[in-house]
Amino acid sequence: MATAKRKKKAPLKKKKPGSTKKRAASSTAASNGAAPKRRTTAKAMAASQRDISVSEFFAKNRHLLGFDNPRKALLTTVKEAVDNSLDACEEAGILPEIWVHIQQTSNDRYKVGIQDNGPGILKKQIPLIFGKLLYGSKFHRLRQSRGQQGIGISAAGMYGVQTTGKPVKIISKVSVRKPSHYYEIQIDTKKNQPKILNGKGDGVDIPPGDKGTKYIEKHGIEWVDQPHGTRVTIELQAKFVRGRGSVGEYLEQTAIANPHVTLHFLDSDDYEYDYLRSTNALPKEPKEIKPHPYGIELGRLATILEDSERMSLSEFFRTKFSRVTPAVAKRICQTAGVSTRSNTGKVGRSEVDALYQAIQKTKISNPSTDCICPIGEDLILKGLHHVVPAEFYTAATRPPAVYRGNPFQIEVGLAYGGSAPTQNVTKDLLNELLEETDARTIRQFLIHTFNGLGSESADKIIKAAALGTRQAPGKLKPSGVEKLFSAMRNVNISDGQSMEVMRYANRVPLQFQQAACAVTQMVVGTNWRSYGLGQSRGSLPRGPVSLMVHVASVWVPFTSESKEAIANYPEIQKEIRLGLQAVGRKLGMYLRRRLRVKQQSDRREVFLRYLKEVSTAVSEINGAKQAELYEQLVKVAKRRTAEADVKLDDRGRPMEEKPAEMNLGDNVLIVDPSTHAAAINRASSSEDEPEE
């Protein structure tokens, strides 16, 4: 970059003194008629002008790829590896199972291992994939996939090598009978080439069977035994955090949008989280499509023309683009004033421009949208239900639409959680949980055991229970347990909670730059008050709500290279809005009905509460028998409310008593929150998992 700038400036400097009369006059006045002395010559400058390798550029500008700080670096590394694994598994037609292990090696260094059960990688490809930037299969095709450029995982490796000096370790196995390959790689940033460190620069082949197992054990190679798969281990400077923008959050959100994936996550504090798959159906394989003429820029059109083999323009349009029929091709050429039969090799620059203009003016039907594979409403419901503890779930998949010639599809899922998991625990279960846990403090116990309970809420509970923050859960006395139990019951943790928005692009969760994203802007811009949620102007709605928005497209328009926010295209905004409104309507229906049911039961309760007071007061005035009067009044109350119950139903049928039995149409899931499995993490459930 620096040299490029200097190049540009040099001719400017030469021009400066005599460019305008005014300036010349002032400069001569300042320097007494002498021209400024030359500092260097073109020849001397040429000596320092040279090529810049891609890897050098990204090593200097690592923030562009999401390695701005140690916290984000850890997440980006996990994310790139997991995305690659998922893409590979799905392409091969394997139900993905992924292990993520994070281990602290020193104060600010972490070792991250990610393993999948994918098809494995051929030996000669391994160093290139993990040790060369911009090497990949996904860049040149137009097809829905998680990765796009082929930078991610090799950049993570490069970051690791740069910050810790430790090589990237890769082990990959194609089948049970064939040897697995083990590599230790460093990127040569100057050449953008992999440098293999082990096996004399050739890598090591580990034989299959028991022999190989012994070798793996002997050399301390990390590997969960699998018939096929790949594992990459990177040691890097990082910071492990919980909560917003953490690895845990990313994996949880991945599990929601990918219900066919099983994830095992072992964090640096040795907590194990397991997200088991809720469906065995792999997503439909996405189709690759040709570009649509509307989505192409002038420069790109010229390149395609140049690269193409010789053919007539008409044929060129028909074969290289989607949705161009001979008639459409003819119309384009006519508008541009170019013959349909002119050869692609002979089209000049000005004609390309005319063709480009003509394309914009010609009506071309939208690209086919069957290349998009959405998650589907059923699976969104399953995914949400599996991971987010709530009582009401709904999902909406919009029909596919098109922006700038690229097909895309919007899906929205919503989970509305009534009472928090802490409020549904019985006392026996709490005692059991306290016994099982290996958390050092009550605070840790609360945060790790009850999903979705933030540190703030945990503090609130501890404060209400009047327990010490550092108190060990195992040593809690029965009176302490009693206090904790009642505090958990009574503290309203949904107070002041606002909607949690999960954004996805091609099933990948987006975690940063929330405010810049089209999704967040549309959520804020939607009026949620009419759907029964509180919302102040210009902010997210309040309440125990989780919302997921998935944008699937062959080319997701991100605002920057680090793929963190979706750009604002009117077509995308419109679809998001419609999707939000669809789930909003269902939520509104549910909340209104629930409110009505609640009112019914409140009603009787309210009357009964006051009857005692009324009867006591009356008997004090006129000496009537209090008990008798009370009985009479209760009878009247029962009759009254019974009548009211029937009256309030709009269809003349008795009201459904349980919210779970409401009929709200398709794509809605209502569960009893107290029986939710995902609400509580139990130490015992993870014991049978293999550990390294």
Place this chain on the structure above:
Amino acid sequence: MAKKRPATTPRKPKVKLTPRDKKTMARLTGLADRVVTAANARRDPYVDIPSRTLSNIHYSPRKRILEMGNNKNRRQLFDLSQAKAYMRTVLVASGCKQLLDQGKTTSLRGLYYMLKHTIDGAKENTFDEQNECDTIIEDVEVLLNSIREELHLYAENRGAMVGNITLRDRGDVIDCSRMGSGGYAIPSIVEPEVIELSRKKCDAKFILHVEKGTVWQRFNEDKFWEKHNCILTHGAGQPPRGVRRMLHRLHNELKLPIYCVLDNDPWGYYIYSVLKQGSINLAFESQRMAVPDAKYLGLRSIDFERCDLSDSVKIALNDNDKKRAKQIAKYPWFEKKRKWQSEIQRMLKNDFKLEVESLISKDISYVTEVYVPERLEAQDWLD
């Protein structure tokens, strides 16, 4: 509170009820009996409370006071939004019954504490704030057609008086000309049973009512009442019932004219209006409290020029003041009075208000030595 009550009640000897108390007691019992009857007949117990809103108030041009209409609000026990209010109504009634039984009076706040307790089996109090109790007391007053005094309730003493009059307060002789700088605090209950007035013991020729205590101090310190032979009262802003009832009795029983010195702002006009015609909320008591013959002496909106005041005493009218002034101008009892209309128009045109204290900028005793005597002399007032 509720639990302690039975323990203390039996020890008290039965108090002999006055005829007035007996009447009140009969009304209270009637209320309770209706609840029992309704419950036995499996009907909804309810009470019909005369509505105390502007829509149920009308101005009687003949009597020149505000009167309450016949509209009633039904309050039902078995209505979700009214159940609590109904319970409170009965509760207040039972509280008053106890007061009558024991022959004692209590303050509004006292009754609030007497009745405040947590409802069994709920984390809810019968009352959370005193004003919740106060409105229910007013409801019971109109419901039973018994005024607060008859229910043995009183409010905090507010307002004071001095002047050439001697009265008896619960048998004690009070000489209001020897009250020092503090004056005689007008009690909340000034019914004939408590305060006895006598024509023979009153030398004063008129009553001067001022808006607040500070101004009243000025008049008292300058011995205005001695020089002009009058009674001097104040109501600490909007006068409480005790003060209004006292003015009403002094005016009607001793035939003393009343002149008011109030601020020149919509609030001052409204105080005058309440003294003269009665208030919307207490329209059922207008008969006993309103003094239709009260006169408005000042301050007038012409006083800024008439008294040659300096610009610094002006207080700009805010939007709320302007709105209020326009509302007051539309009141039926001001609407037909051209003098009042021009008074209010003038204030709006001035676009500022004046406090009585602003006259101090002329001279400390300007208001007592010049302003009021001149107005009285010239008989220059608004009616």
